Amino acid sequence: MTKSGLQRELKKKRPFDSPEQEAVLNILRTNDQLQNRLGKFFREYGLTPSQYNVLRILRGEGQPMPSLEIGERMIQVVPAMTGLIDRLEKQGFVQRRRCHEDRRVVYVELTDKAKQLLAQIDGPLDALHSEVMGHLTHTELQELSRLLEKARAKMLN
Amino acid sequence: MTKSGLQRELKKKRPFDSPEQEAVLNILRTNDQLQNRLGKFFREYGLTPSQYNVLRILRGEGQPMPSLEIGERMIQVVPAMTGLIDRLEKQGFVQRRRCHEDRRVVYVELTDKAKQLLAQIDGPLDALHSEVMGHLTHTELQELSRLLEKARAKMLN
DNA sequence: GCAATTTAATTTACATGTGATTCATTTCTG
DNA sequence: CAGAAATGAATCACATGTAAATTAAATTGC
Numbered sequence: 001m002t003k004s005g006l007q008r009e010l011k012k013k014r015p016f017d018s019p020e021q022e023a024v025l026n027i028l029r030t031n032d033q034l035q036n037r038l039g040k041f042f043r044e045y046g047l048t049p050s051q052y053n054v055l056r057i058l059r060g061e062g063q064p065m066p067s068l069e070i071g072e073r074m075i076q077v078v079p080a081m082t083g084l085i086d087r088l089e090k091q092g093f094v095q096r097r098r099c100h101e102d103r104r105v106v107y108v109e110l111t112d113k114a115k116q117l118l119a120q121i122d123g124p125l126d127a128l129h130s131e132v133m134g135h136l137t138h139t140e141l142q143e144l145s146r147l148l149e150k151a152r153a154k155m156l157n
Numbered sequence: 158m159t160k161s162g163l164q165r166e167l168k169k170k171r172p173f174d175s176p177e178q179e180a181v182l183n184i185l186r187t188n189d190q191l192q193n194r195l196g197k198f199f200r201e202y203g204l205t206p207s208q209y210n211v212l213r214i215l216r217g218e219g220q221p222m223p224s225l226e227i228g229e230r231m232i233q234v235v236p237a238m239t240g241l242i243d244r245l246e247k248q249g250f251v252q253r254r255r256c257h258e259d260r261r262v263v264y265v266e267l268t269d270k271a272k273q274l275l276a277q278i279d280g281p282l283d284a285l286h287s288e289v290m291g292h293l294t295h296t297e298l299q300e301l302s303r304l305l306e307k308a309r310a311k312m313l314n
Numbered sequence: 315g316c317a318a319t320t321t322a323a324t325t326t327a328c329a330t331g332t333g334a335t336t337c338a339t340t341t342c343t344g
Numbered sequence: 345c346a347g348a349a350a351t352g353a354a355t356c357a358c359a360t361g362t363a364a365a366t367t368a369a370a371t372t373g374c
């Protein structure tokens with residue numbers, strides 16, 4: 001019996017208990033390396049991956065959004081959003097604007113500076129995606145996405 | 158054109174730019190939900206996922222290990238290891254032992270308390286793996302692992 | 315109409331992750 | 345053999361993530 005690639009990577013002595021366990025560890029491991037790459041990439045632009053994500057969401061929406069809604073799309077707990085937006089505001093990438101109708105709500109708005117930065121990132125980010133995934137065929141990429149979606153179906157609660 | 162599952166999940170308005178991008182986001186998203194589940198699971202035992210990982214590695218090795226070596230298997234930078242092991246030591250799950258031959262090296266050793274906890278976790282963790290991945294067929298699990306390994310091949314550096 | 319509940323956001327406390335620097339020890343090299 | 349370089353670990357500074365509690369505002373239900 002040949003050791004699996006992951007087993008070798010982790011210097012694991014015994015084989016995996018189950019294909020389920022192996023798949024779980026493969027997801028965690030792949031994500032780790034991916035985050036690493038993305039982290040380095042965004043650092044060149046003075047952003048963290050989370051910060052970029054906020055900016056990307058705001059650009060996609062095309063108009064100011066409440067903090068809570070941004071948080072929902074990021075699968076991120078709200079408390080973290082406050083600090084995240086604090087830092088983006090300090091860097092001049094977003095502005096906070098209190099809503100008049102419901103004064104509990106704080107709208108977050110992209111600045112022009114952020115829009116310019118995003119435009120500058122688009123190309124290189126696309127290139128990075130190709131670099132890390134481009135050696136998989138079109139069919140393999142579709143299959144990978146399909147399997148991950150299927151896995152997620154039972155993952156919540 | 159039907160929206161992909163992930164596109165709907167993220168309330169994304171435009172389709173993905175490329176299957177590469179979609180696969181990348183699927184990995185990140187799946188990992189998020191997986192980490193969430195694992196986090197909740199380990200919290201019931203008073204551990205974080207990283208802490209469990211350290212204990213699991215030590216058990217797999219079967220003997221005390223230097224901090225650096227543990228860090229390598231976790232793909233984790235060393236500075237984080239120090240604090241991680243500090244907390245495990247405080248909880249009584251590991252002991253530090255300075256090496257006599259090379260006094261720079263610190264060996265980390267599992268306590269009996271940790272071994273008992275690990276034994277207690279094994280069954281439920283296996284059940285969790287089945288719960289989140291068990292609805293994929295054996296073939297699908299193998300294919301998922303294969304695709305993730307293939308993706309990782311170009312991910313480093 | 316007013317107390318109770320819900321909601322949006324924040325604050326606090328803590329675990330983790332990254333990079334840069336520092337310290338002590340060991341090994342290498344001229 | 346002495347100084348330089350490398351190595352293992354720790355420390356600092358900071359961004360992020362989680363849970364729990366708090367604040368302020370809006371909504372509800374009697």
